[in-house]
Amino acid sequence: MSCRRRWALGGIALALGGCASVNPEPDYGRARDEVARATGFATLYQPNEEERCREQVAELLEGGLTSHEAVQVALLNHPRLRELMFEIGSSRADAVQAGLLSNPSLGLLVRFPVDGGSVVTEGGVMQNLSELWQMPIRKQIAEGQVEHAILALGQNAVLVAAQTKSAYSSALATASALTVAEENLGTAQRFLDLTGERVAAGAATQVDLNAARSTMLEQLAHVRAARFRAGEAKRNLVLVLGLATPPERIELSDRLSDSDHGTLELERLLTVASENRLDLRAVKQEVLALEQSVPLERRRVWRFVGGGLDFEVEGGEVSLGPALELELPIFDQNQAQVAKAELRYLKALERLDGVTTAVSQQVRGAYERFLLAQDMADLYRAELLPLREESLNLAMESFAAGKTGFLSVLEAQERLLQTRQEFVDQLEAVALSIPALEAACGRPFDFLLEAEE
Numbered sequence: 001m002s003c004r005r006r007w008a009l010g011g012i013a014l015a016l017g018g019c020a021s022v023n024p025e026p027d028y029g030r031a032r033d034e035v036a037r038a039t040g041f042a043t044l045y046q047p048n049e050e051e052r053c054r055e056q057v058a059e060l061l062e063g064g065l066t067s068h069e070a071v072q073v074a075l076l077n078h079p080r081l082r083e084l085m086f087e088i089g090s091s092r093a094d095a096v097q098a099g100l101l102s103n104p105s106l107g108l109l110v111r112f113p114v115d116g117g118s119v120v121t122e123g124g125v126m127q128n129l130s131e132l133w134q135m136p137i138r139k140q141i142a143e144g145q146v147e148h149a150i151l152a153l154g155q156n157a158v159l160v161a162a163q164t165k166s167a168y169s170s171a172l173a174t175a176s177a178l179t180v181a182e183e184n185l186g187t188a189q190r191f192l193d194l195t196g197e198r199v200a201a202g203a204a205t206q207v208d209l210n211a212a213r214s215t216m217l218e219q220l221a222h223v224r225a226a227r228f229r230a231g232e233a234k235r236n237l238v239l240v241l242g243l244a245t246p247p248e249r250i251e252l253s254d255r256l257s258d259s260d261h262g263t264l265e266l267e268r269l270l271t272v273a274s275e276n277r278l279d280l281r282a283v284k285q286e287v288l289a290l291e292q293s294v295p296l297e298r299r300r301v302w303r304f305v306g307g308g309l310d311f312e313v314e315g316g317e318v319s320l321g322p323a324l325e326l327e328l329p330i331f332d333q334n335q336a337q338v339a340k341a342e343l344r345y346l347k348a349l350e351r352l353d354g355v356t357t358a359v360s361q362q363v364r365g366a367y368e369r370f371l372l373a374q375d376m377a378d379l380y381r382a383e384l385l386p387l388r389e390e391s392l393n394l395a396m397e398s399f400a401a402g403k404t405g406f407l408s409v410l411e412a413q414e415r416l417l418q419t420r421q422e423f424v425d426q427l428e429a430v431a432l433s434i435p436a437l438e439a440a441c442g443r444p445f446d447f448l449l450e451a452e453e
Contacts, residue, residue: 022096024089027146031088034154035075038278039161040444043072045082047089053077061245064253067168070241074164075157077242084153091142091149098142101131104308118315124323126308130300137296144289151282158278158439160240165435167237172256173428174230180424181219181226184417187392188216191413194400208406215410219417256427258381261374261434262449266367269441269448273363274356276442283348283355290345297341301329359440366433366440373429380423388416 028046036042045053053076060069060076075081109122195212198204234247243250274280306325311318395412398404434445441448 020096020100022089022093024092027088027092027150028085031085031150031153034150034278035157038154038158038276038442038444039071039075039438040446041068041072041075041161043075044157045076045078045085047082047085057243061250064251066253067165069253070168070237071161071164073241073243074160078160078240079242080156081153081160084149084156088146088149088153091146095139095142095146098138099135101135102128121313122310123312124308124310126306126323126325128304129307130302130305134296134299137292137299141289141292141296144285144292148282148285148289151278151285155278155282158442162435162439164237164240165438166432167233167240168252168254169256169428169431169435171230171233171237171252172254173424173431174226174233175252176256176424176427177421178223178226178230180420181223184420185216185219185223187413187417188212188219191396191409192216194396195406198399198406203402204406211406211410215413256424256431258377258427261430261445264367264370264437264448266364269363269367269437270360272443272448273359273441277359278442280355280359280442283352287345287348287352290341290348294338294341294345297334297338300334300337303327303329303334362440363437366437370430370433370437373426373433377423377426377430380419380426385419385423388412388419392416 024047032042032044032046035044043056057073057076060073065073104125104127107122107124107126111120111122113119192209192212192215195204195209199206199209231247234250234252238245238247238250304325304327306323308323308325309320310323311320313319392409392412392415395404395409399406399409437448438445
């Protein structure tokens with residue numbers, strides 16, 4: 001590169017550097033797009049839009065809260081996501097800085113004569129020219145860091161969405177468990193009333209009545225405990241949403257689903273995860289950045305190549321000429337930093353292998369949990385629960401007719417009460433397995449079903 005061309009490039013870089021500004025808005029838009037693709041919701045907190053975000057949260061909370069609305073509230077309100085949005089802006093500032101030349105240095109020297117003569121004035125302007133061939137790679141690395149920050153936010157948004165859906169499902173499950181506990185209490189009360197009638201008729205003893213009353217009181221205790229657990233689950237949901245609203249003021253609009261959620265194929269899920277998991281993409285971006293850092297460190301053998309202009313004024317005469325200053329790579333040729341960059345790159349490759357393996361196993365585990373939860377819920381729904389209900393009805397009819405003993409009815413009732421609660425637990429397991437599968441694959445559940453179709 002000719003001296004004239006270097007000076008021209010330096011002048012252009014200085015001119016552009018003087019106009020440089022930090023504008024992370026396009027990066028915020030890219031982050032919102034990544035979150036929308038991974039979660040199915042384009043709602044995301046935007047810096048400098050506090051009032052608009054508060055209005056959106058208030059609108060979502062009106063008239064009851066669905067699971068989808070809860071996720072949107074979390075994406076707008078979760079403190080970790082807000083923190084990472086500002087991290088994106090910080091990374092953009094670093095990228096702008098990477099495209100700037102360092103400031104030139106100005107030196108002045110004035111020598112006054114001691115035994116007569118003229119005052120001598122010397123000066124010079126010096127610029128580090130080595131940055132001209134370091135800057136392209138430096139900018140690539142900085143842009144990679146911006147991309148890494150965007151992907152990190154997207155992955156955290158996926159986890160926040162999954163956490164929110166899980167908290168919402170748990171709140172629904174505890175509410176359903178409270179309903180079941182109240183139904184169980186009603187069943188126990190009816191049996192107590194029936195036993196009282198049998199005692200009055202001389203067909204049952206006081207021992208039988210006490211046993212029936214004991215069962216009723218146990219179910220009453222279960223109702224009170226279930227009511228507390230429902231409140232705790234709703235408080236946990238409000239905490240995940242980042243709200244200061246009293247939990248009792250949040251009304252959940254959805255109900256715990258007991259329908260079939262469809263079928264999925266493991267190999268297809270593994271492919272989706274390998275292509276879409278944002279944390280996997282972030283590690284790949286990190287590997288690329290560290291790969292680029294190796295040639296950058298090699299170019300830093302000549303750490304300082306200064307070019308500039310010197311002048312001297314003595315006795316009214318002015319002399320002017322180019323100046324060159326080099327840091328000679330005699331003792332330190334940056335070998336250590338080159339080796340360090342190479343080792344960090346190899347370390348990142350190993351980390352990529354580890355994350356790839358972990359993603360595969362997470363998908364397999366989430367898939368197996370989803371299948372098991374669906375199978376168990378189907379078993380309870382189609383066979384076990386109807387069988388328990390029929391057994392209790394037959395036992396109570398037989399007991400009322402004096403054909404069956406008290407213990408047979410009590411045993412049938414206890415099994416039904418337990419099966420009802422277990423069925424709610426199985427429905428909760430299904431509901432929790434879906435966000436876990438979404439987080440493992442990096443895409444919303446609707447997309448996973450569409451991919452199978």
